[in-house]
Amino acid sequence: xxxxxxxxxxxxxxxxxxxxxxxxxxxxxxxxxxxxxxxxxxxxxxxxxxxxxxxxxxxxxxxxxxxxxxxxxxxxxxxxxxxxxxxxxxxxxxxxxxxxxxxxxxxxxxxxxxxxxxxxxxxxxxxxxxxxxxxxxxxxxxxxxxxxxxxxxxxxxxxxxxxxxxxxxxxxxxxxxxxxxxxxxxxxxxxxxxxxxxxxxxxxxxxxxxxxxxxxxxxxxxxxxxxxxxxxxxxxxxxxxxxxxxxxxxxxxxxxxxxxxxxxxxxxxxxxxxxxxxxxxxxxxxxxxxxxxx
Numbered sequence: 001x002x003x004x005x006x007x008x009x010x011x012x013x014x015x016x017x018x019x020x021x022x023x024x025x026x027x028x029x030x031x032x033x034x035x036x037x038x039x040x041x042x043x044x045x046x047x048x049x050x051x052x053x054x055x056x057x058x059x060x061x062x063x064x065x066x067x068x069x070x071x072x073x074x075x076x077x078x079x080x081x082x083x084x085x086x087x088x089x090x091x092x093x094x095x096x097x098x099x100x101x102x103x104x105x106x107x108x109x110x111x112x113x114x115x116x117x118x119x120x121x122x123x124x125x126x127x128x129x130x131x132x133x134x135x136x137x138x139x140x141x142x143x144x145x146x147x148x149x150x151x152x153x154x155x156x157x158x159x160x161x162x163x164x165x166x167x168x169x170x171x172x173x174x175x176x177x178x179x180x181x182x183x184x185x186x187x188x189x190x191x192x193x194x195x196x197x198x199x200x201x202x203x204x205x206x207x208x209x210x211x212x213x214x215x216x217x218x219x220x221x222x223x224x225x226x227x228x229x230x231x232x233x234x235x236x237x238x239x240x241x242x243x244x245x246x247x248x249x250x251x252x253x254x255x256x257x258x259x260x261x262x263x264x265x266x267x268x269x270x271x272x273x274x275x276x277x278x279x280x281x282x283x284x285x286x287x288x289x290x291x292x293x294x
Contacts, residue, residue: 028052044264053221053264055201058110058127061160065123065268066114074122074149075111075142086169095169096131103130107138108163111146113155117272119279122150124159128202133163135207136170140177143211144184147195151187156275160198161212165205178210185214194278196271199249199258201225217274219260220249221267226258 028035030052040047044064045054056064062071086092100106108130113122124146126133143159150157166174188195197215199208202225209228212218220226227247235242245251249261262270 029054046264051222051263053201053223055128055162056264057129058105058125061125062110062112062114062123064264065116065158065160065271067116067118071112071114071123073110073112074146075109076106078138078141079106080136080138080170082169083173084169084171086171088169092169099131103127105130107136107142108133109139109142111142113149113153116158116268116275119272119275120153120155121275122146122153122155122157124157126160126162126207128162128164128200131167133161133207134165134167134174135163135177135205136167136174137177139167140174140180143177143181147181147184148187151191151193154191154193156193156279157185157188157195158198158271159195159211159215160200161203161207162200163203163205163207163212165207175206178206181211182214185211194275196274196278198267198271199224199226202227204228204230213257216278217259218257219262219267219270219274220252220258221264222249222261224249226252 024037025034026037026040027033028047028049030047031050033047033049035047035049040054041060045056045060046052047054080096082092082096084092099108105127108127109124110127111122111124113120115121124143126135126139147157149155166177168174185195194216195214196217196219197212199212199218199220201221201223203212203220204225204227208226225247226249229237231242231247243251249258252258253261260270
């Protein structure tokens, strides 16, 4: 029996696959080139061959935008309930617990204060890898709190949206977050502080229909999917053929729904440039931000 166990092939685990030679490479979804995974991560999850933008982990996104050592986390104290006792293929609390365990955060949002090229900002970054970035009561509350705290502390707000829309397991409470986040942005407006919204792939549903498209400036990453309803739903509703790519960032820029489409590798410098313009009458420009925009 011992000899049989010795020759029996060990079944590979996920961690084995991630550390294997095969796990070190991936095939680009944009150009099919073979990419070394570490090169992709160092290039901000953008293909070095064709510029295809992969979905980016929240921590890497914050590290990209915030000046080193300046990020102070605000979110993480609120937990979602189960007011409906919702059960589909499994109870909602079990589904939520699995996402929490996987992503190591209580919900699909990370907010905090930082400086961006020397300018004080508040960041609200959505996590698509947590339940599809769906906006439930916690996500809406955290975004509202971040907007109100940014206004109180004299900071601009930068949100990074990545979401499949409202979280159906919370029913009407999830839909109410659209109104909550919208109203919270008034605090920034009253304080004459800018709100810049960055839309990444995908930004859909109730997030698109609320705070994500209310920015003083609305910026998207290349080829990001941005819509309220999917193309098949729209086509079946209006009974018309739709142009290719009509829900992608470049098409929406042509139609005036976006202010800019910016590659991730240039995003921080572009945000610094826009913040300098928007804050020029509110506070002195930082030296670091001026250097980035030259």
